[in-house]
Amino acid sequence: MIIFLDTVTLINRLDGLPLAVSIAAAFMRQTGASITEYLQYYQQSWSDLQSQSSPGHQYQHGNILETWLISYQEIQKRNPKAAELLLLLAHFDNRDVWYELVKGASHSRDIPSWLEGIISSGLSFKSHIKHLIEFSFLEAKQQEGSYSMHPVVQSWCHHVAHTENIAKSDQLRELALVSVGWTVPSASERNYSEIQQRLIPHTNHVCLERIDDDNIIVCGAFDGLGNLYKDQGKLKEAEEMYQRALAGREKALGPDHTSTLDTVNNLGNLYRNQGKLREAEEMYQRALMGREKALGPDHTSTLDTVNDLGNLYSDQGKLSNAEGMYQRALTGREKALGPDHTSTLNTVNNLGNLYRNQGKLREAEEMYQRALMGREKALGPDHTSTLNTVNNLGNLYRNQGKLREAEEMYQRALMGTEKALGPDHTSTLNTVNNLGNLYYN
Structure with missing residues (x-):
């Protein structure tokens, strides 16, 4: 009782x-x-x-x-x-x-x-x-x-x-901020998209905190969070993280430190994605000059910026300049990393895009097929980089008048990007737009 x-x-x-x-x-x-x-x-x-x-x-x-x-x-x-x-x-x-x-x-x-x-x-x-x-x-x-x-x-x-x-x-x-920022995987990792999406709620949570930006480890975390937001198509949030990382690294390490230049280059990529091509070029040129001086012209980080400049020149319609950057990046990456490394394959894919824009469709197809085989082997058939090449092949086949093959590529790319990134990501919508163009044709 x-x-x-x-x-x-x-x-x-x-x-x-x-x-x-x-x-x-x-x-x-x-x-x-x-x-x-x-x-x-x-x-x-x-x-x-x-x-x-x-x-x-x-x-x-x-x-x-x-x-x-x-x-x-x-x-x-x-x-x-x-x-x-x-x-x-x-x-x-x-x-x-x-x-x-x-x-x-x-x-x-x-x-x-x-x-x-x-x-x-x-x-x-x-x-x-x-x-x-x-x-x-x-x-x-x-x-x-x-x-x-x-x-x-x-x-x-x-x-x-x-x-x-x-x-x-x-x-x-x-500690929580550092944990999340340094856990962000690179887009070159096989299952990066699943891990990044799992990290987004934590990123949104820890980013609300005001923490000492002079701590270089914290700056590295902000840089990682910027990468995550950029890869997930959240460009406004990515810019805020990169700016916090840049301000802290410039203050703690100086404007020419390699870690500072990493963030500078990341900002270049972000501005290019936002269509701010002039600001992107300023960032890339600063990163390139700094990396060539600190690391040498053939260092893989220097070659990253060279490849990124090629992308920018291609966007600006400076195709000859773009080809020069891509060829330099490809030669350097093949030598330093090997022909099948994911970074090398990125440049191969970019060259495919360039050749397609130049009307060199046979050379473009060779680049795309090499990039597709390499990416499927290194990253898997459903990785977003692999799907990017699949989408590019769809564009090529459409230009060649192979509309059935183009539709197959677009459908594969669409299903994959919707699953990996969601229906509203810019990469998904790009493929949706390409399918619309195809059906119109």
Whole structure:
């Protein structure tokens, strides 16, 4: 009878809120505490909470806070590192957190020792996560190795981190930003699109933070976030990230440092995508001069800018200039990286575009076929770079009057880009437009 009355009392104290009841039950299950004992802990935690709360900080359900505080203090006793990890995870988007994402914090210049141990291996990470799941602070998702946090728990964790130590709260925000920015994969990686789309909610979350832009690791993170937004067709957001990276790198490293020039070149690519060709050329010329001086004319980074300048000249209709850039980039990349490297194949594909624009359709087809075979082998048939060449072959076949073959290429490119990038991405819409032209013909 006493147990029943205590149970009713506890549920009433928690307002019957499922999340609070779940966390209380998890605590009792993990510690062996009785309901009567838990009620005593609850009453004590209420007093502690009132003494720790900052004035004016109000929550709709104060009783949930006592429930969490009891469990959080128990985790601090059992595994202090897991308690620290909980507060860090609250600084990511709450719906999908995984090991490789948090491991990105290893790039931080001031990674705390407790986190180093946790992310040293996937096994170590899971062993600490287990404590948070057991106390119902996290939930394991169906997707292997993915975890989620209730948004109210996330809000509470922010409050705890801020209350315990403002400097520590700032450090956690920076660690989350570095984790996301340095986890962004290059577009040359096989499954980059899936990973990038998975990272977008985290990117949107951490980009809201105002963090010291003079930190060169943070600047690198902003550069990575700019790449992600650019690849996903979010050009306005990409420009903001690149500008933050550039300002920080120029201040911390100087205008001619190779990392600064990386961002300069990235801005050139962005401006070209936005149709700001004059601004793009300024960025490319600055990057080229700086890279040739710092790295030499045949360095792969220098050749990246050479190839990008070829793209710009092609857009401007300066086809002879473009061909000179492409031939220089191709010769250098074949020598430095090999004929089948993805960077080499990028230039091969670009030459195909140039030859098509020049009316050299046979030479264009040779370039496209070489690029397609190489990209299918290196990246897979559904990678966006492969699909870009498929779309280009569609253009070529249309110019040659091979309308059935052109339609096959466009349909393949459309299905692939819709799946990889979504129906509203510029690459998808480009193929839609090409199909419209084909059907009109």
